Amino acid sequence: xxxxxxxxxxxxxxxxxxxxxxxxxxxxxxxxxxxxxxxxxxxxxxxxxxxxxxxxxxxxxxxxxxxxxxxxxxxxxxxxxxxxxxxxxxxxxxxxxxxxxxxxxxxxxxxxxxxxxxxxxxxxxxxxxxxxxxxxxxxxxxxxxxxxxxxxxxxxxxxxxxxxxxxxxxxxxxxxxxxxxxxxxxxxxxxxxxxxxxxxxxxxxxxx
Numbered sequence: 001x002x003x004x005x006x007x008x009x010x011x012x013x014x015x016x017x018x019x020x021x022x023x024x025x026x027x028x029x030x031x032x033x034x035x036x037x038x039x040x041x042x043x044x045x046x047x048x049x050x051x052x053x054x055x056x057x058x059x060x061x062x063x064x065x066x067x068x069x070x071x072x073x074x075x076x077x078x079x080x081x082x083x084x085x086x087x088x089x090x091x092x093x094x095x096x097x098x099x100x101x102x103x104x105x106x107x108x109x110x111x112x113x114x115x116x117x118x119x120x121x122x123x124x125x126x127x128x129x130x131x132x133x134x135x136x137x138x139x140x141x142x143x144x145x146x147x148x149x150x151x152x153x154x155x156x157x158x159x160x161x162x163x164x165x166x167x168x169x170x171x172x173x174x175x176x177x178x179x180x181x182x183x184x185x186x187x188x189x190x191x192x193x194x195x196x197x198x199x200x201x202x203x204x205x206x207x208x
Contacts, residue, residue: 006108013104016073023079024142025149032145034072041065041141045134051174054129060119061130067116068123068134071100080142081157129171136168136175140182147185151193159200162186 001009017038021031042065049058069077075096083090105117122131143165146154162183169179187197198208 003108003110006110007112010104010107013073013107014070017069020072020077022077022142023081024145025153026145027148027150029150029153034069034077037141037145038066038069040145041134041137044137044141048137048174048178049133052129052133053172053174056129056133061133063115064119064123064130064134065137067119068138070104070116071097071120074100074103080161081155084157132168132171133175136165136172136179139165139168140175140179143182143186147182147189151189159190159195160204162190163201163204163206 017035018033020034022034022037024032024037026032026036042062045058045061045065049056049061075093078089078093083093101117101120105113107113108116122128123134126132126135143162146158146162165179165183166176169175190197190200201208
């Protein structure tokens with residue numbers, strides 16, 4: 001198979017992300033696709049990259065965002081709430097995703113394939129500033145989408161998960177300020193629905 005054919009084959013594979021659905025719903029009530037999540041996450045990266053405490057490689061960040069969920073074209077999406085306190089689900093997710101990225105790498109079998117493989121692993125390891133930023137934006141975009149969705153689409157554990165983003169943004173003052181704004185919007189949404197936010201925070205040993 002010629003290289004151009006391999007590229008085209010991966011483009012066809014990526015089409016699955018347009019109909020691979022995530023747990024989150026849109027403001028209109030339908031489930032969002034992985035592709036939609038990735039697109040807005042990339043927009044967030046473009047808008048925030050120059051506001052960070054540290055100068056980063058914006059092109060690398062955007063590439064990382066673009067491919068971070070590419071594996072879900074084969075492995076599917078596993079919602080975070082379903083993985084809580086369930087190591088078996090976590091391990092199965094990791095196994096499927098590592099098999100998927102290995103297949104993508106072998107499918108292209110070229111420099112681009114190696115770059116995708118490397119960027120995906122860098123995102124997963126979450127050690128570089130670009131990877132930490134990408135992971136933070138991943139979590140923040142998901143919460144923003146929840147804030148935009150009707151509260152009836154939330155499950156109870158997600159009342160607590162609004163505070164789980166803190167550990168992903170603590171490394172950068174701008175992202176942490178942005179996270180606080182998203183979190184405040186989440187709390188307002190819950191209070192408007194009649195949820196005792198202070199009780200949720202006390203349960204998590206957070207300041208009320």
